[in-house]
Amino acid sequence: MxxxxxxxxxxxxxxxxxxxxxxxxxxxxxxxxxxxxxxxxxxxxxxxxxxxxxxxxxxxxxxxxxxxxxxxxxxxxxxxxxxxxxxxxxxxxxxxxxxxxxxxxxxxxxxxxxxxxxxxxxxxxxxxxxxxxxxxxxxxxxxxxxxxxxxxxxxxxxxxxxxxxxxxxxxxxxAADSAGGGGSGTGYFTTDRIRETDARALGRSAVVARQVHTTTQRPTADYNHGLCYGQSLARGGAADYILGTTPLYGCLMIGESVRSPGGTAPWTPGGTAQLQPMVATARIGQAPILTEAQVNALPADTGVDGDIPVEAMWRQFRAMQLAHFGQPDSWRRPIASSCGVSSKSIEDLSYGASTGFFNRLTTCATLGKSLANAGSNGYAAGTYCVSVVPWIQGEANYSGGTADSGVPIATTSAGYKGREFQLSDDIATYVAGPGPQAAISQPLPPLILTYQTGGDFVNDLSDPVGIGQAQLAAALERPDRIMMAAPDYPMTDLYGGHLDANGYRWLGCHMGKALFHAHVLGRPWLPLHPTSIEVSGDEVLIGFHVPAPPLVFDLPYVVNTATDYANKGFGVRDDGGWAGLLGVDIVGDATVRLKASRLLAGSVSVSYGRRVDCGGNGCLRDSDPTVAADSYVFKPGTHMAASANIPALIGKPYPLHNWCAHFFMPATRA
Incomplete structure (x- = not known):
């Protein structure tokens, strides 16, 4: 048949x-x-x-x-x-x-x-x-x-x-190795032990794939709002170009741009407050929107805000959602808005901060609901919900100091994780959720969909990869409300931190893929990360949750150059300090073995993505074959940097392999 x-x-x-x-x-x-x-x-x-x-x-x-x-x-x-x-x-x-x-x-x-x-x-x-x-x-x-x-x-x-x-x-x-007290063996792992670790890791991943996610609001309304929140990366800061200028898949925005022209509370739309087809726009700060010709006329070193991750997130999600259900573009339309404020810490963006930035979320959601319920610009009146809040922040907390609101900026993993938990709870309480104080009353709170801060922003002020570890831990400990889509370090960027237009679209496609898993397939999404770390003698064996095995070493893009690292991003610390690495090997579909330059004594911890080891990057990914809705674009003779001319990527869908999240975790004795 x-x-x-x-x-x-x-x-x-x-x-x-x-x-x-x-x-x-x-x-x-x-x-x-x-x-x-x-x-x-x-x-x-x-x-x-x-x-x-x-x-x-x-x-x-x-x-x-x-x-x-x-x-x-x-x-x-x-x-x-x-x-x-x-x-x-x-x-x-x-x-x-x-x-x-x-x-x-x-x-x-x-x-x-x-x-x-x-x-x-x-x-x-x-x-x-x-x-x-x-x-x-x-x-x-x-x-x-x-x-x-x-x-x-x-x-x-x-x-x-x-x-x-x-x-x-x-x-x-x-065997009892010399680091563990007794014996003189070298403590290396046998083939059988490696196979056992690999089987356990793959088994854990299979369990995740069979779980069901039902605790956040799915996009089942006529209009489903995504409120992107955070700092400059949540606004497409320094993208330097605009690529997503064609409306696709029935996606909408409020006013002339996904991005508010103002960077302070309350959130206000640019142009007329009405529903419009979603497109990427360019502007410098709070100046008027720039045409593509105006962007190309700017000096090469002029920073321009452009494509925003939430735009590509909705395109990726919609491409997969509509194909899955066989529905037209007019079905369950998404709305994209960016409520972020550049250079702000999580403290300044939190509920109750004297800055008032949190109110941008409630203002934007309230306006979105009124337009959806009444109908706007030819779009019929319908139901409304806030289904997802992409949270893209962490750079300011890696820098530390004092927030504009006068409180210390959290730089430790525990400190940042606690603030992210509170932010998630406050969004459910005051922005959208079932409680009486929510600006938008709906059965369930929105999904908090995060990324992981990487690249030049990473440092070790308090903990190794402290903010990145906090972002990962928050997703692992609260999968009912928070999911991490991907780290941003593999994507193309201009300054070692801010992504370029292609990089923002690439990150957005990762977020859309994760959102599809959560809100269409009903499955929790977890990034590639360790599920077991064991040490014996001078070796460490790490089993990973791998969404799409097998593991592969690849080259992340640093600025626009594919870059390798001898240690592949890993580091090992024991009671004697940081040990050198003589070898980093993939020894199974879901397992990596590290060999240190000496026997590892006392308490041992493993890092991935430290700035001192690899500039806040890393080389480990899986083999996910998911096809991106957007493709890599290079336009010669424009404001795009010449280094963005990458033949290996041009004209191809962004690779959506899942790269390993940064982490700093303790090891156990084998």
Whole structure:
């Protein structure tokens, strides 16, 4: 049967919540079957291990008895017999012979068993009835029982382990490395340990993919507002050009621009307060909007505000949403607004700050609701909600100091995270939510969709990548309200911090992709980040949540140059300070191994994205094949920087691989 497009208002089963649930149930059933099989195999291995340990214990006892017997030739039922078959013979309490040490030095015998030394030096203990090999003592060390090998090989990172014929290892006693107190092993991770870590990491990611997100307002109204908030990056600051000048997918804005011409409270639209098709606009500060020709006439070093991430966010979301549901552009239209204020800390943008900037959100939302409910500029009257607040801020907090409102600027991870939690709560309470104080009454609060601050803005004033770690932790600890779409360090920029027009669009596409997962597929979105960090000796093993395996090393764009770093962005710190890295390797679909220049002692932590290591960047990403709605554009002979001429990108959709979030996290001892 040929595939056909369903009529408007209908959807294929696989595109519906029911279809998704049925698929999830089938996946869960298959996973359960695999889990049962794995458990059965585990039970069998456990039984074999227990039997081997029992036999080895008996053997050890017997050998100990033999050693004691050879030292006492005339006591405890052991007699010397130089002229006989045994040089020493062993007797039980009743005087019966139970074995002995052969006079010719070829081995020992016990009742029912005999030993022999093989050409390679292995001592083999076999049944005297010829029924097969029972125990081998290899010359290289260890004991083999029934196909299982008990190893104390110094080349492994365990003191005692059992290995089967296929190389699978069950560790009985892990090695104690010198950093952990005892032992002299190098502490490196075995292939089996790496595979185990990789499987656990992939398993955690599979669980995330099956979870359901239902705690924020989905864009189910006739008009669905996205209120972008933050500092200059939330306004398209220093983009230096405008690219998204064609209205697409039914997206709207209020007035002549997504960006308010004023940078102070309250938020005011440029031009007439009415709904308009969404387009990117250019301006310098609060001056009038510039045409493309006027922008091109400006000196090359003139900073111009241009494309804004929220514009590309809605285009990406709509391209995926409309294709998913098979609906026209007029269905559930989005509205884009930027309420950000340049150079401001989270303290100055918070509810209750003397600056009053928070009121820009309520003013903009109230105006959006009135236009939607009454109808505007030919757009029919309809229902309204605030479904998402893109939060793009963090640069000012990396700098520290005192806020305009007179309070200290939070620079620690814990301090910033607490303020982000409070901001999220205040948006739900005073801007849009179910409570009586909300300017917009709606069943659920909007999703707080964040990015992660990177590049030249990163520093270590208080904590390594303190603000970035806070942004990641907020998303991990409050996934019901906050989701981090992506870090911004891989995208193109002009000054090592502010993105250029392509970079802002690129970031916006990442945000739209994450929003689609949350508000259409109903799945929580998490960025690429560590889920386990273990240290042993001089090595660190990191398992990651990877949205689309496998992991890949790639080159982020620093300004407009693809740039590599020897440490790929990683750093390791222990009680002795920051250690050098001799190696950084991807060793699984979701696992990275670091090798330090020395044994790691005491408390160990791992960083990714420190400025001193990699300029606030990094080289680790996944393999997400999602196609961006926008493509990289270069216009020669315009105000765009000549360095934006990147043949590898021009004319192609922005790559939407998920890059690793900056982090600073403790490791545990393996």
């Amino acid at each position: 040929s595939e056909t497009t369903p009529p408007v208002g209908y959807a294929r089963l696989e595109d519906t919540d029911l279809g998704q649930n049925l698929k999830a149930a089938a996946d869960a059933t298959e996973q359960s079957r695999q889990d049962v099989a794995a458990k059965q195999a585990q039970v069998a291995l456990d039984a074999a291990t227990a039997e081997a340990q029992r036999i080895l214990a008996q053997l050890a006892t017997a050998l100990a008895q033999a050693a004691a017997a050879s030292a006492e030739t005339s006591a405890n039922g052991v007699a010397a017999d130089p002229a006989g078959y045994f040089s020493h013979e062993f007797f039980d309490d009743f005087g019966a012979s139970i074995g002995g040490i052969r006079a010719d030095g070829t081995g020992v015998e016990f009742a029912g068993f005999t030993s022999a030394t093989l050409p390679d030096g292995t001592v083999r203990l076999t049944r005297t009835d010829g029924s097969g090999s029972f125990v081998d003592l290899p010359a290289a060390g260890g004991v083999s029982v029934g196909g299982l090998t008990l190893s104390t090989d110094s080349a492994t990172d365990y003191d005692l382990g059992i290995e089967d014929a296929f190389g699978n290892v069950r560790v009985i006693s892990p």
